[in-house]
Amino acid sequence: MKRTSRDIRTANRYEVLRQIIAESPTSRQEVAAATGLSLATVATLVGELLDLRMLTEVGFEDSAGGRPRGLVAVHASGGALIGVDIAETYVRVELFDLALNVLARADEDMRPGESLPEQVVGHVATAVGSVVAQAGVEGARVLGVGVSVPGQVDRDTGIAEYAPNWDWHDVPLLDLLAEHIAYPLHLDNPLRACAVAELWFGAARGRGDAVVVNLGTGVGAGLALGGGLHRGVSNSAGEWGHTTLVLDGRLCHCGNHGCVETYVGAPGIMLNLRELSPGSPLLHPEDQTATIDALARGVAAEDPVALKVVRDTARYLGAGISDLVNLLNPEVIVLSSWVAATLGEPLLREVREAVARHALKRPFAATEIVLSPIPTDPVCLGAATFALEGALQSVGQPRRGQTQPAKRTTPARSRTAPPS
Secondary structure, three states, X not given: OOOOHHHHHHHHHXXXXXXXXXXXXXXXXXXXXXXXXXXXXXXXXXXXXXXOOOEEEEEEEOOOOOOOEEEEEEOHHHOEEEEEEEOOOEEEEEEEEOOOOEEEEEEEEOOOOOOOHHHHHHHHHHHHHHHHHHHOOOHHHEEEEEEEOOOEEEOOOOEEEEEOOOOEEEEOHHHHHHOOOOOOEEEEOHHHHHHHHHHHHOOOOOOOOEEEEEEOOOEEEEEEEOOEEEOOOOOOOOHHHHOEOOOOOOEOOOOOEOEOHHHHOHHHHHHHHHHHOOOOOOOOOOOHHHHXXXXXXXXXXXXXXXXXXXXXXXXXXXXXXXXXXXXXXXXXXXXXXXXXXXXXXXXXXXXXXXXXXXXXXXXXXXXXXXXXXXXXXXXXXXXXXXXXXXXXXXXXXXXXXXXXXXXXXXXHHOOOOOOO
């Protein structure tokens, strides 16, 4: 689809603000150099962001042989953003200031079988209400809520099209959320959220081509190619977890056999453990988090079963990642999400060795494989940037919101937040 001049202006506004958030305080000249935009364009966009109170003037710096350069910084208290991480086993919500510092956090556990859309929406609404109350922000300061949900989503309509682990098909998620939440809502999935978080603040910052491998209950790959997020024609790029790793292998929730996810997602790791040692005390059959935690402790204690399970998992993961190395030739591959964070360096070491065995030597030599360095939840952080993007897109429009119908931003429906 051809981009309009408004789309381009929004993208430039977003890129300027992104650069200032990353390098605050900074000069207009430095922003122009970093973004490739003309100084005149940057000056105009900075002026708009100053008018919106997203930026503030913070003094001057000396310049060689010229007038002192004015410095601008993000106005952290000029607004608030909310990021929602809907995962298979929990809902996590974080509220950020405009510098993307976390001001409040709320978690809701989701028990097995508690995945009906109405149940998930209830958890999200409760957690959103909690962070707004904790932070004590006025409703008018909340610029938007970015919502990440597993599976394939339609950003424009706010529909969760397909979530295989829950058997969701065409769930109007944002419409359901709008019945409880008054703020502008913006939907995407964790692959995109993690990739954006790494581009802004993590291991992909300053890299042109990066892959962020999400290892949780589900598995996927967020793609940043040519310096920007790669979505694909239907916003479905990155479903690497549903590529075939083992012919006629384990049955996957998507209906196919032998998907990457069935061997390296949390349920797949539990099955690796069960097949190796059915009676292992490391195995907590109904609790993914407890099992992965037990494996991590077992590896630290040099338990032979735990070591073998992590090594076997890394062999599968390394084979799958080598395909990404060979296909995409990225500068960096980042292992992200809670399974990667819990298993940590022992998993990373084994994965690097496995990728070295399977990938072609030239692209492998050019690829760094690292754990995500982001200390907070990268999905919440990335989701918050979707809300920020939506807020910037709405500048100059008569109502706040992105592409959703007006009812999604109507305060009268709110039951968790003050009117905006």
